[in-house]
Amino acid sequence: MHERESKDLRPASGGKFGGTLRVLGNEENNGEGLLFLGNYMALDHSRGADVYLDALKPHAVLICGKRGYGKSYTMGCMLEELAFLPEPVKGNLAALIIDTMGIFWTMRTPNSSEAGRLKSWGLPPAGLEIEVFVPAGNIEAYKKRNIEVKPFSISIRELSGSQWCRILRVEEVSPLGILLVRVVESLREKEDPYSFEDIINEIFLDERSDSASKGAAENYFRAVKSWGLFSKEGTPLSVLIAGGRTTILDVSTLENENVCAAAVSILAGRLYAERLEARRLYEKKQMGEKLEEKEFPMVWLFIDEAHIFVPAKAESLASEVLINRCLRQGRQPGLSLVLATQRPASLHPDVVSQSDLLICHRLTSSDDILALESSRPLYMQESLRAYLKKMGSERGAALIVDDHSESVHMVRIRPRRSWHGGGEPSALDPCKREKEEIKIQIPEKFR
C-alpha cells in the first residue's frame, strides 16, 4: 500500500465511497495495486487528501487538455506508478506506450529538475527501468545520440494488400493499386514470411500489369524499406511485453501517420488476441486445471496524440481495433487503454463514451468542451465548463470523472519522479533553472 494513504476524501461531487481508503476506478479495491495520482484540490486550491487509481482491474482512460497542461506528464506519472507497484501485482502487469513525440526515453533518469517540489510531496526522484524500442532502421541514429534502444519491426506479412494501399495512399482500384493488392495477396496465400525483395520479384513476374505500374510499385516498396519499420520476420510480442516491464515504442521518426496507425493496429490486435488466450488459461486454472503455462500479463497500452489513431470523422487503420476490441471489449480480456489528446473534438465520440475514467486538464476551446459535454454523465451536477472554470489554469490540475463511483474530482497531479522529456524548452540555462526551483519557498497551504 502506498505510504501516503489518505484518511479523508473530498470528491467535487457525487461518489459512493466508504472506509478510510478510497480509490478511483474500483470501489472494491482494498488497498492493493494502487496508482498514486496526486491530491485533491480544494476550491481555494489548497491541498487535500491523496488520490489513487485502481490498477487491479482493466480501465479505459481518456486524458485530455490543451497543449502544455499536463497530458504526457500525467501519462508519465501513471507509467511510474505501474513500474513502482509491489510484487506480485507488478509481475502480472505490463505497460506499453506508443510514443509519437519521442519524449518518454528520459524516464530512465531521476527527475532532479523538480527535486524541490518532489521533496514537498515527500517523494524522492527515481529513474525507471525501461526498454526503449525504435524502428529497426533507425537504431544507429539513436546510438549516435547515446540513447540505449532496441530494434523493433513488424513482419511485412502482417499487412494486407489493401492496408498497403492505404499506407502508400494509392487508390485500390487504380492500375497500381490493383497490382499491389494482387502481388501482396498472392504472397500472403503461401503463408511463409516474405521480404521486400520477394515482393519486388513478384511485381516483375506479374503478367497483367504495365511497366509504369511495376516501376512505381517497386519505388514505393523501396521507400517503405527505408523507413526501417518492416522486416521479413518482425519482432515477437514476447520481446516487447513481459510482466513487470515498462516498454516505450518510440515511433516519432515515422512521418507517415498511416504507418503509425498500421503499427498500432497490428500491435493492439496482437495484444488483444494474447490477452484473450491468457483469459482462457486463467479461467481453466480457476476451474482447477493444473497448467504450467505462464499467462501473458495484463497490459496497459498508452497512446499519446490519440486523435491520429481514432479520429472523429474518418477511419484510421487503427480505428477498428482500438474502438471495437480495446475500448468496447478490452476490459473482459484485461487490456487497459490510456488515450491522450489535446483535441477531444477531433476524437471518435465512442472514445469519450466508452472511457470509464476521464482525466481532463485545462481546456479552453468550445468545440473540445462541447465534445466532452455531449456524453456528460447524469451524475455530473454542474456543466464541465463550470468545473473547468473552478479548476483554473494551473498546470497539472485535472478534473477526474470516475464512472465507477459516479463522481467528479478536482485533483492536482503529483510531480514526476522520473525525468519528463515533454516540456517546452526554455532559453534559460537548465542548471540555473534547477537552482531557482530549489530556492522557491512553497507556502504551507500548498504543501
Ligand SMILES: Nc1ncnc2c1ncn2[C@@H]1O[C@H](COP(=O)(O)OP(=O)(O)OP(=O)(O)O)[C@@H](O)[C@H]1O
Ligand atoms: N502535474 C504537474 N505538476 C507540475 N507541473 C506540471 C504538471 N503537469 C504538467 N506540468 C508542467 O507543464 C509542462 C507541460 O506538460 P506536458 O508536457 O504534459 O504537456 P502536454 O499537455 O502533454 O502538452 P502537448 O499537448 O504539447 O504534448 C510540463 O513540462 C511541466 O512543466
